[in-house]
Amino acid sequence: MNIIHKRSWELPESAATPEDVFWNRRRFLAGMAGGSLALGAGMFTRPAFAEDDPSAKLYPVPRNEAYTLGRDVTPESVTSVYNNFYEFGSHKQIARAAQALPIRPWSVVLDGMIDNPQTIGIDDLLAKMPLEERLYRHRCVEAWSMAVPWSGFQLSELVKLAGPKSGAKYLRFETFKNPDVASGQKQSWYPWPYVEGLTMEEATNELTFMVTGVYGKPLAKQFGAPLRLALPWKYGFKSIKSIVRISFTDKRPVSFWEEIQASEYGFWANVNPKVPHPRWSQASERLLGTDERRDTLLYNGYEEQVAYLYKDMKNEKLFM
Numbered sequence: 001m002n003i004i005h006k007r008s009w010e011l012p013e014s015a016a017t018p019e020d021v022f023w024n025r026r027r028f029l030a031g032m033a034g035g036s037l038a039l040g041a042g043m044f045t046r047p048a049f050a051e052d053d054p055s056a057k058l059y060p061v062p063r064n065e066a067y068t069l070g071r072d073v074t075p076e077s078v079t080s081v082y083n084n085f086y087e088f089g090s091h092k093q094i095a096r097a098a099q100a101l102p103i104r105p106w107s108v109v110l111d112g113m114i115d116n117p118q119t120i121g122i123d124d125l126l127a128k129m130p131l132e133e134r135l136y137r138h139r140c141v142e143a144w145s146m147a148v149p150w151s152g153f154q155l156s157e158l159v160k161l162a163g164p165k166s167g168a169k170y171l172r173f174e175t176f177k178n179p180d181v182a183s184g185q186k187q188s189w190y191p192w193p194y195v196e197g198l199t200m201e202e203a204t205n206e207l208t209f210m211v212t213g214v215y216g217k218p219l220a221k222q223f224g225a226p227l228r229l230a231l232p233w234k235y236g237f238k239s240i241k242s243i244v245r246i247s248f249t250d251k252r253p254v255s256f257w258e259e260i261q262a263s264e265y266g267f268w269a270n271v272n273p274k275v276p277h278p279r280w281s282q283a284s285e286r287l288l289g290t291d292e293r294r295d296t297l298l299y300n301g302y303e304e305q306v307a308y309l310y311k312d313m314k315n316e317k318l319f320m
């Protein structure tokens, strides 16, 4: 995402290599030598990052056929090497750097206005939730898009587990903060950790999906392992990665991008072809892989499932 005060902050890898990153890289390179990965001109040709994830035995999970794409699934070889994850860099080639993120142990804090506050380990959470696969489109605010088979569970199931009190109106999500492994978080002009928010009604909509896997495997780190959101009717920045905390609150959260540039990245961020970004059109999108251009659809084509959420809202910038 372009922000106005863009700075080139990435240190050369050799200048910022804490020991654990180094050892992770060593393991990663050893894996490549074993033939599961190959490097060509700095690009991965065959991604296979999730293989020693302890949740691997859970996948693949049954597909819920209710969600169709109207286009081909974007190949893993494309989506796993073109990622937005500012914690690891402001460009799209963060897949390798993201392998430094430790994803076990990993726990998620549920707190705020709920009956059952708790800290739950990711594997305990996976055991409790009904896992399924859904084909979803994903539309980045930068106008590229992809279509992927996410695995995970409906967020409404986790909301049930938390037991919200009647005053809870919003959910606030937070990503990990660990600048030792995520060099982007050393850049103090960003408001780390990454934060996102939803209304309770949005959070319990059927489409709102907590992602734990993709392509029939545990979620690879560059996609936001071990737990991320997928909100297919909103611009991609709302789909927060590597979640460590979900707080139930009566105050509307201020999200990471909103805090940086509220005039360009608002709270609602629903997809709409007729509402341009202040610096570019949103009328069409570019499909990753083929570079085909397609017309953008209102709510990214999910109008039927979500339009009711926004019907009576006045004076809200629903599409930015």
Ligand SMILES: Nc1nc2c(c(=O)[nH]1)N[C@H]1C(S)=C(S)[C@@H](COP(=O)(O)O)O[C@H]1N2
Pocket: 001, 082, 083, 084, 085, 086, 087, 139, 140, 141, 175, 194, 222, 223, 224, 235, 236, 237, 238, 239, 240, 241, 242
């Ligand atoms: N924590 C965190 N979550 C994030 C981001 C990020 O930089 N940090 N980028 C967002 C943006 S802008 C997009 S488009 C999607 C990209 O997801 P992908 O890399 O799996 O395609 O992740 C979203 N979630």
Ligand SMILES: [Mo]
Pocket: 001, 084, 139, 140, 141, 142, 235, 236, 237
């Ligand atoms: Mo994005």
